[in-house]
Amino acid sequence: MNLLSGRNILMLSGEELKQVRGALQNFLSPEMVIRYVSKMDEEVRRHVKVNWVGHKTVKVLPLAKRLTLDIICSVIFGQEAGSVREVLATDFPAMVKAALSIPVKIPFTRFSRGLSASQRIRKLLRGIAREREMLLQQQQAHGASAADNFFAYMLALRAEGAHSLTVEDIVDNAIFLLIAGYETTSVLITFMLWHLDKEPEVLAKITEEQDEIARNKGPGDALTWDDVSRMKYTWKVAMETLRTIPPIFGSFRTATRDIEYQGYHIPKGWMVFTAQSVTHLDASIFPEPSNFDPARFENNSSIPPYCFVPFGGGPRMCPGNEFARTETLVTMHYLVTQFRWKLCCKEESYKKDPSPTPLLGLPLTCKPPQKQSALLLALFIPILLHLVTRRKYASYNLPSGSLGFPLIGQTISLLRALRKNTDYQWYQDRIKKYGPVSKMSVFGSPTVLLTGPAANRFAFCNPDLIFTQTKALNALVGRSILMLSGEELKHVRSAVQGYLRPEMVTKYIWKMDKEVRRHIDLHWVGQKTLTVAPLAKRLTFNITCSVFFGEEAGPIREALATDFEALVKATLSIPVNIPFTKFNKGLSASWRIRKLLSRIAREREAALQQGRCSSTDDFFTYMIALRSEGTHLLTVEDIVDNAILLLTAGYETTSVLIIFLLRYLANEPDILGNITEEQEEIARNKGPNEPLTWDDVSRMKYTWKVAMETLRTVPAIFGSFRTAIKDIEYQGYHIPKGWQISVFLSSNSVVSLNIFLVAHYNQVGHLAFC
Ligand code: HEM
Structure with missing residues (x-):
């Protein structure tokens, strides 16, 4: 472990331990976790959308591990989704696996693979920490606070003299946080789902609690600390899960001198081991201990001290418990309110590896909950949506038009028009009805339709508009x-x-x-x-x-x-x-x-x-x-x-x-005649089986002009979609953050620009991609 995660809190003692533990504890304290709720919410939603929505079967354990890794990357390393995370996600499991292997460095062993992974992770995180250090120095020069991730927080504390860790030490502690938070919270989430499948009454109560919270929120509103504090029953279920299947099976300590316990001597250098299950499953403390009963935690004071210890106890008790509680509750909120699930294998048991691991990774089938009065709701949703949109955007000058039914909006009518090749008429009808700028909803998003050359320029060049990632395209x-x-x-x-x-x-x-x-x-x-x-x-x-x-x-x-x-x-x-x-x-x-x-x-x-x-x-x-x-x-x-x-x-x-x-x-026989002449001239200068060269293609100037005229009249792509990353304005209208804008290329007579590759024809006749 020491070789893998370096000089972290576990290796410290004395004053240095006090300082570092104090800093870690503060960073993970409830006052700080309050600030992370929205980031956790964002990560959980993204995760659920990518990995659960639209999937018939999911394997919970690997997904839960990935989710906890993503949350730690975002909150602790300040690292958003992207390739850095992907590298971490590949290397990190290898490192964790190696943490409990035999530490002999022989090629291709778990340990040797873990060591290489650990070196790559440290290199990567050091680069990030150094960037944060520079940023912090710049921000401090401007009097700004920068405690928005663990690196910045620890560096700021060092500047105040609260500890004297080097950047390397801070990185080693960050890696330890990742190790400490990874297989623990993910195991808790996994086994909560495992229990909930077996305990329909508990599931019904959790669902009621979470649905109530969801009902009080607007569509797309993130969970807040208040919401998390209301998830009291859900946390009881989590505690009962931690009691029956604690993610960490026990604690080890080493005696730094000869000590005594109940008359026995424990020599200096010996280890002391306590297993959590000994008290968690003791019938004198928890009656009928094999029953899953969250009601045991109705009155926490009835549980004697040091009997329920999933997070350890004493001065080295887990400082991440509040962090773990919050991420677990946020995750359960979205899973319970958005899905109904069934274990694929009811009999699936688990092993300790050393953390509890379902033998098959806990595959389950999931589907969205069936709403009882789906039809009634379908009738009311457009009205509701209209009211919500009107309230939410009361101060916005939105273009006219309707958003139609949720998810579907005008998608079907547009697709039908495209299929019948009457799309040009479709746009014209809209322009006639609502003007050149109008709102609608297509491919699952509220959309502002723009037409004309100025709209093209706005859509293609505005830095606050990014490519729309349609749900279908992302998934496919x-x-x-x-x-x-x-x-x-x-x-x-x-x-x-x-x-x-x-x-x-x-x-x-x-x-x-x-x-x-x-x-x-x-x-x-x-x-x-x-x-x-x-x-x-x-x-x-x-x-x-x-x-x-x-x-x-x-x-x-x-x-x-x-x-x-x-x-x-x-x-x-x-x-x-x-x-x-x-x-x-x-x-x-x-x-x-x-x-x-x-x-x-x-x-x-x-x-x-x-x-x-x-x-x-x-x-x-x-x-x-x-x-x-x-x-x-x-x-x-x-x-x-x-x-x-x-x-x-x-x-x-x-x-x-x-x-x-x-x-x-x-x-067009005349045009065909001209093209034929151009191409035959090129052919005449070549041997019988000689392939075309770049020079030959550059000489096909007239042919490319004809291609461009074809692109003008029949653009290969009917329109472009972009998503606003912040509130923006176009011709006096507001386009709210998260909305799409679309320009339809066949509605104006500019050369069509392919959504993905923009082919320019320049004066020299080269085909350049940009
Ligand atoms: C359900 C989730 C979790 C469980 C069950 C858990 C459990 C534990 C336990 C039992 C210990 C003490 C081990 C011992 O005494 O030998 C510990 C230590 C620790 N945990 Fe957690 N943990 C969880 C989540 C987290 C999270 C999310 C973080 C940080 C993001 C974290 C950070 C730490 C740290 C830094 C220590 C070492 C404290 C020290 O050495 O003073 N844990 N955890």
Whole structure:
């Protein structure tokens, strides 16, 4: 443990222990935890949305561990969701596993893996702590307070002379907090769900308490300290869980000198061990101890001292108990109010490893609670929503229009218009009714619709508008560039952009040439009639597979192609995971695609490490090589998610352009004549099987103009969505934080800008991606 987590509180004694314990205790005191409730609330909501909503089965223990890690990262390290967290999430479990292994450093053992993980974690956290140190110095120069995370708090205390820990010591203590809070609270949450499944009456009471709290809150309101203080019954259930299954099985102490207990001698250097279950399951203290009965804690004073000790006792009692209580209660609130669950395996038991671990990780099926008067509610919700919106935004000048039914809003009517190709009329009708700026609700979010060139500029360039992460896209594509912001977005975007820049395109243009030739030989040559749309889609898919994943024609591509079609179909569906829906099929397909691509990416990673391939071979090797250089911190899974996004982004866009370009040429013989002339001139200068080069493509100036005219008349993407990260204004109207704005490209006559890749045609005739 010492080797893994360094010089932490467990190794201190005397004055130094007093100082550090005092600082830790203050940082975790109720007065401080009050400040963290909103951060915990935010993390729990994000977690539930990503990992529970829309999932039929979830495995509780790994999810609870990840949630506690995320909460500690946010509250203690001040580290928001992003690649740094992902690195921690990969290394940290290895380190925890090693904490109770035999400390002999032999390669490939648990201990040796844990040691390497611990070194990486410390390096990472030291970098963060140093950044905080600099920030703190700047803030102090401006007289601002900076105690918003553990690093800043401890550094500020050091500046006041309260302790003399180095940055390295502070990092070691931070790692210890992570270890102390990780497998403890997650075990408590896991076993609360385990008990609740077996105790319907207890569950009903908890549900009543939590529903009551939820009823008093507006939609989207975060839980407060007051709400947490009202969860009295839920905490009793937690205490009864801690009594029956304490996350820490016992306490060890070492005698620093010879001592005596009940007449026995305990020599200096010997250890003393007390097991919590001895008192927790003692029938003379807790009658019928095997019964699960939260009522035992109705009157805490009836429990004699040192009998209920899940958090230890005395001067070294767990200082994180309030922190653990609050995160557990916030988590239970959202799980109980949003889901009904059933254990997949009623008989699942648990082992001590050394913390209690359900043998299967506690898989359970979950679904949203069924509202009794769903129909009645459905009738009232729009009115209610209207009233809530009106009250909440009473001081805002919102554009006119209606938000319609929750979740659905105008989504169905817009999708229907798009399908019937009457979307242009749809926008015109809205503009006629509400003017050029109006409000509505599409794809699950309140949205302000803007039209015209000024709106395009506003949407594409305003720094307070970020890409909208639709629920469906997030669930299907995972953690791609669309979900990033700030510094991380900058790094990842520049890496992705690097792979798409002209110098790189020159490297893989031969692959495009090869794929197009193969496609034409197979599907066009010798055919009298053919249907362009599916062929163009398959062609762009094949090109992406070859260029991005290095995946040549074969069974893997075929498997990907089938699943990918289902994934793309699901991106514009209503994100409710009901069996046999588009969304449900898309989710299963996405899971298979990710599994397959992760395997390919890992193979490429190994090949790159062994020098069997180069960094420019495909997107995976390129991104993995950049990570080794420190350009970004994406995990292989993140890289795969970004690869899926690129595949999705390039699929129905380029293929739509090719389809409509061909249609256009079929109807415009003069233009076809000009294009043919340009292309035949290029062909004349090449040998029979010679592939096209970058120079050849640069000479296709007229052809690209025709493509641009095609994009103007039939934009491949019907509109762009952005989400406001703070309240903003457009032409006198307010757009509240969290709302979407959308501009519809076919409603104005500018060249369509693809949502994901913006292709500019510049004067020299180069195709540049930005
Ligand atoms: C249900 C959740 C938790 C349980 C059951 C628990 C239990 C314990 C126990 C039994 C001890 C004392 C061990 C001993 O006496 O040998 C301890 C110590 C400690 N815990 Fe917790 N803990 C929990 C959550 C947390 C959290 C969330 C944090 C911090 C974020 C934390 C921080 C600490 C620290 C720093 C110590 C060492 C105190 C010292 O050495 O003076 N714990 N915990």
